[in-house]
Amino acid sequence: MSAVSATSADMAETRRKSFDLSMPIFIFLALLLTALVALPLFWIIFYSFRSDTGAGATLENFVTLVTDSTLLQAYGLAIGMSLAVGLLSCVVATPMAWLVARTDLPGRKWIRMLVTASFVTPPFLGAIAYEILAAPNTGLANVVYRKIFGLDQSTVLVNIYTFSGLVFAIACFTFPYVFTLVSNALDKVPSDLEDASSILGGNAMTTLRKVTIPMVLPAMLAGTLIAILQSLTMFGSPAIIALPAGFHVITTKIWSLFQFPPRLGLAAASAIPLLILTIILLQTQKAILGRKGYTVLGGKSGSPRLTKFGRWKWVAIAFVLTVLSLTIFFPYLALVKTAFTNTVGDPLTWDTLTLKHWNFVLFEFSATRLAMWNTMLLGVLTATAVTAIALVVSYLVVRRSVTGSKYLGLLATAPVAIPGIVLGVGLFLSYANPTFQLYGTLWILLIAFMTIELPAGYQQMSSSFAGVHPELEEAGRILGASRMTTLRHITAPLLRTSVVAAWCFVFVGTIRELSATILLTTANTKLVSVIIYDLNESGDLGAICVLGILLLLISFAVVYVANRVPVLGGAQMSTRG
Amino acid sequence: MSFLVLSDLEKRYGALTVVKGVNLSVDKGKLVCLLGPSGCGKTTTLRLIAGFVPADGGEIRVGDKVVSSPAGTMPPENRNMSMIFQSYALWPHMTVYQNVAYGLKLRKLPADEVDKRVKAILGVTQLTPLAERYPGELSGGQQQRVSLARALVVKPEILLLDEPLSNLDANLREEMRFEIRRLHDEFRYTTVYVTHDQAEAMTTADLIVVMNNGKIEQSGTPEDIYARPETEFVARFIGGTNILTGKAKGKNTVDVDGGFTLQCGSGSLVEGGKGIVSIRHHDIELSPKKKVDVNSVPRVVKRQIYLGSHRDYLVDIKGGETIRTVAPVDVEMPVGSEAWLHFPPQHCRALTE
Numbered sequence: 001m002s003a004v005s006a007t008s009a010d011m012a013e014t015r016r017k018s019f020d021l022s023m024p025i026f027i028f029l030a031l032l033l034t035a036l037v038a039l040p041l042f043w044i045i046f047y048s049f050r051s052d053t054g055a056g057a058t059l060e061n062f063v064t065l066v067t068d069s070t071l072l073q074a075y076g077l078a079i080g081m082s083l084a085v086g087l088l089s090c091v092v093a094t095p096m097a098w099l100v101a102r103t104d105l106p107g108r109k110w111i112r113m114l115v116t117a118s119f120v121t122p123p124f125l126g127a128i129a130y131e132i133l134a135a136p137n138t139g140l141a142n143v144v145y146r147k148i149f150g151l152d153q154s155t156v157l158v159n160i161y162t163f164s165g166l167v168f169a170i171a172c173f174t175f176p177y178v179f180t181l182v183s184n185a186l187d188k189v190p191s192d193l194e195d196a197s198s199i200l201g202g203n204a205m206t207t208l209r210k211v212t213i214p215m216v217l218p219a220m221l222a223g224t225l226i227a228i229l230q231s232l233t234m235f236g237s238p239a240i241i242a243l244p245a246g247f248h249v250i251t252t253k254i255w256s257l258f259q260f261p262p263r264l265g266l267a268a269a270s271a272i273p274l275l276i277l278t279i280i281l282l283q284t285q286k287a288i289l290g291r292k293g294y295t296v297l298g299g300k301s302g303s304p305r306l307t308k309f310g311r312w313k314w315v316a317i318a319f320v321l322t323v324l325s326l327t328i329f330f331p332y333l334a335l336v337k338t339a340f341t342n343t344v345g346d347p348l349t350w351d352t353l354t355l356k357h358w359n360f361v362l363f364e365f366s367a368t369r370l371a372m373w374n375t376m377l378l379g380v381l382t383a384t385a386v387t388a389i390a391l392v393v394s395y396l397v398v399r400r401s402v403t404g405s406k407y408l409g410l411l412a413t414a415p416v417a418i419p420g421i422v423l424g425v426g427l428f429l430s431y432a433n434p435t436f437q438l439y440g441t442l443w444i445l446l447i448a449f450m451t452i453e454l455p456a457g458y459q460q461m462s463s464s465f466a467g468v469h470p471e472l473e474e475a476g477r478i479l480g481a482s483r484m485t486t487l488r489h490i491t492a493p494l495l496r497t498s499v500v501a502a503w504c505f506v507f508v509g510t511i512r513e514l515s516a517t518i519l520l521t522t523a524n525t526k527l528v529s530v531i532i533y534d535l536n537e538s539g540d541l542g543a544i545c546v547l548g549i550l551l552l553l554i555s556f557a558v559v560y561v562a563n564r565v566p567v568l569g570g571a572q573m574s575t576r577g
Numbered sequence: 578m579s580f581l582v583l584s585d586l587e588k589r590y591g592a593l594t595v596v597k598g599v600n601l602s603v604d605k606g607k608l609v610c611l612l613g614p615s616g617c618g619k620t621t622t623l624r625l626i627a628g629f630v631p632a633d634g635g636e637i638r639v640g641d642k643v644v645s646s647p648a649g650t651m652p653p654e655n656r657n658m659s660m661i662f663q664s665y666a667l668w669p670h671m672t673v674y675q676n677v678a679y680g681l682k683l684r685k686l687p688a689d690e691v692d693k694r695v696k697a698i699l700g701v702t703q704l705t706p707l708a709e710r711y712p713g714e715l716s717g718g719q720q721q722r723v724s725l726a727r728a729l730v731v732k733p734e735i736l737l738l739d740e741p742l743s744n745l746d747a748n749l750r751e752e753m754r755f756e757i758r759r760l761h762d763e764f765r766y767t768t769v770y771v772t773h774d775q776a777e778a779m780t781t782a783d784l785i786v787v788m789n790n791g792k793i794e795q796s797g798t799p800e801d802i803y804a805r806p807e808t809e810f811v812a813r814f815i816g817g818t819n820i821l822t823g824k825a826k827g828k829n830t831v832d833v834d835g836g837f838t839l840q841c842g843s844g845s846l847v848e849g850g851k852g853i854v855s856i857r858h859h860d861i862e863l864s865p866k867k868k869v870d871v872n873s874v875p876r877v878v879k880r881q882i883y884l885g886s887h888r889d890y891l892v893d894i895k896g897g898e899t900i901r902t903v904a905p906v907d908v909e910m911p912v913g914s915e916a917w918l919h920f921p922p923q924h925c926r927a928l929t930e
Contacts, residue, residue, distance in 0.1 A: 469664050469666060471662040471663070471664050471666035472666045472668060474627075474629055474653070474660070474662065474666065475660065475662060475666035475667075475668075475727075476668075476679070477629070477652070477653040477654050478627055478653045478654070478656070478658055478659055478660040478737070479654075479659055479679060479680035479683060479727070479728075479731060480654045480655075480657070480680055480683040480684060480731070481654055481679075481683055482652070482654050483652075485654075485683070489679070490668055493670045494668070494669065494670055
């Protein structure tokens with residue numbers, strides 16, 4: 001009988017332990033996430049009803065919003081721009097995705113890798129590359145054109161400082177979204193569906209038109225909507241191209257309301273329609289992807305059919321090369337050339353090669369070291385914090401150890417609907433006040449980055465958690481491992497790859513962030529992305545290119561290291577999946 | 578003396594009670610099969626024994642210790658049990674050797690002892706050449722054997738198996754059934770085995786426990802369950818049978834709804850109450866002419882199929898039921914002809930509801 005009493009003591013102890021751990025963590029996370037998401041939104045709404053001149057509640061900000069022609073125009077241009085970007089991305093990316101996924105085009109694997117790699121390019125860097133390439137006077141394209149045809153200085157072939165130039169420059173960096181979604185969808189269309197069409201008498205064209213394209217249409221639409229959303233909420237590229245061109249889109253307009261004299265109430269009110277548009281776009285995208293079962297296609301049945309090219313092969317290759325040149329080769333070459341020559345327009349010879357920009361950035365320019373340090377510090381902190389939070393939240397949500405954990409999942413996903421610039425406004429209003437006094441510190445930036453990156457980190461972690469069968473953990477328990485030992489020996493090693501991937505993803509996302517940063521940064525908290533933007537205003541393209549290349553090198557290095565170092569779970573795991 | 582005892586065990590999920598007062602005693606060294614259709618509560622019962630789910634009523638005792646009761650649940654890791662999961666649950670980041678050694682390492686055995694025991698069990702389960710492979714590099718049957726080896730090597734007090742063969746193809750499944758029985762005969766661990774496949778249960782079990790709707794319908798040896806079912810559910814679920822209903826005329830006589838009377842050789846009835854008679858397909862004798870007087874009745878053949886080793890007949894009787902029976906190949910009667918059905922009394926089992 002003594003055994004019985006010992007057992008009940010054991011049991012009581014275990015119960016107390018598991019209760020103690022889960023509940024406080026749950027409550028802490030719930031409070032933290034609520035604060036991260038709700039506080040900025042609350043202050044945006046609060047300020048939008050507050051007069052910038054006097055005190056008290058007022059509707060004057062909203063009246064200004066619908067009557068002020070510059071604001072209306074900014075919204076109109078932003079919407080027009082993003083629709084054009086969406087359309088252009090879709091028109092370019094869809095044929096390319098088809099070529100890569102469903103034809104015998106040579107080098108398909110490389111094309112896919114290149115396009116995926118271009119995700120890493122920060123859009124604002126792309127915009128700067130196109131400044132170098134296509135500015136009306138000094139743009140390389142114009143210089144070369146004049147030289148070849150012996151034309152005078154006033155002739156201009158291309159001008160990036162226009163509305164269409166802006167659309168083009170943004171589309172170069174949003175088309176990978178459409179490309180990735182469509183090519184993945186094409187990969188997954190089971191070939192027997194197409195075989196079924198053929199056997200019933202459909203020729204290749206009919207099958208493509210009636211079966212294949214309708215199957216990937218949702219992916220196309222969803223990708224296009226993402227491209228639209230991305231360009232609508234983007235700050236960097238419009239600020240670099242639209243401002244010299246003499247017009248505002250809504251993000252740059254909101255930013256200008258923060259310049260002296262600041263009009264915070266109006267900025268808050270102007271941010272609200274952008275927030276609503278984002279939510280509508282995301283809901284539409286969700287509806288499109290979720291409406292019919294065929295979009296989320298299950299396992300492959302047979303490998304996809306490949307269309308064989310005859311003499312049309314060269315047309316296809318030319319098309320792909322053109323797209324890749326415009327979006328990847330030319331911009332990167334322009335960045336590298338500018339980093340190593342005296343001025344943008346210098347011809348590329350041994351004499352013009354110089355390291356003076358590198359010298360300037362690395363040793364002379366006082367702001368570099370601080371900005372690099374800040375960027376790295378924030379990147380590491382954000383990536384670590386977001387991965388840790390995402391890990392615990394998805395453990396609670398997927399394993400449902402605590403009731404109400406679903407709410408945590410919703411909170412962790414919510415920031416996806418808040419555009420960076422809107423979040424910037426919200427965080428400024430929340431934390432740049434006498435109570436918190438976080439403005440001018442790195443804390444406010446850390447909060448911003450954590451909020452922005454949380455949805456991506458959470459999504460990655462929760463899907464990989466769902467991939468770890470609960471029986472794997474139970475097998476550990478029944479063989480004698482406690483809950484913590486099981487987590488350490490079994491769950492953690494299985495999740496290691498995803499944790500590392502999520503960490504890198506967040507890190508790379510953080511060090512290129514500009515939309516929220518631009519409103520929250522001060523002289524003491526400069527980041528590399530902000531310095532690039534500042535240097536652009538002073539026209540120092542050589543230094544920008546050096547910084548941009550450094551930023552890219554760091555991004556690629558992080559991704560590479562994560563994939564290669566076996567301790568971090570790269571190659572070792574992937575060879576057996 | 579019983580080693581594993583479940584008394585009045587209950588489990589509720591919200592308003593739904595999935596295990597409704599299960600009582601079961603298992604002697605040391607026996608293999609018990611929990612058999613039943615999906616959703617009958619057998620897997621939940623197994624997880625209650627393992628300690629993955631807490632009990633809402635009753636208790637589970639192992640030896641003289643209470644391991645689960647509404648007052649508390651001993652965590653699975655302290656129960657010295659092991660389990661084989663439906664998905665095998667092999668850890669993909671560990672080799673076969675590491676998977677098998679894991680439980681021993683947790684028990685803090687000296688390294689050479691761990692090595693000796695792992696190698697021994699890998700030999701018994703014919704896995705020695707695969708020791709350094711990862712689970713992803715093994716076939717389904719090999720993974721199954723690793724899962725067995727990992728569970729057996731720790732010398733558990735109780736071994737639990739949750740539908741261990743449901744992911745294997747038919748041939749392998751049959752082979753593994755005998756393998757599991759062979760290993761049980763070798764090691765004699767007290768074992769609880771959950772399955773919905775009666776052939777699996779018949780092959781492996783010392784004791785079969787048929788569950789339905791959260792309750793135990795009947796428990797007994799495979800022969801008890803098959804030859805002497807106590808309820809209609811058990812008779813139908815194990816082996817398939819013909820069920821004839823009517824009114825009980827005496828302790829072993831039933832007036833069947835089809836308009837004839839059956840003498841039952843076993844089972845007992847309450848006179849004047851409802852009478853249910855079960856008779857297996859292959860126990861009915863079919864002939865063109867009347868052979869005996871008792872339990873014989875002429876009916877019309879509805880369907881006849883030649884199956885090589887035998888013929889499969891469907892014969893309609895009045896009252897809506899259709900009798901299915903098998904006959905030797907030489908008993909050939911065309912569809913539409915009259916046939917005599919003879920129900921030998923020793924094979925007619927009277928059932929209560």
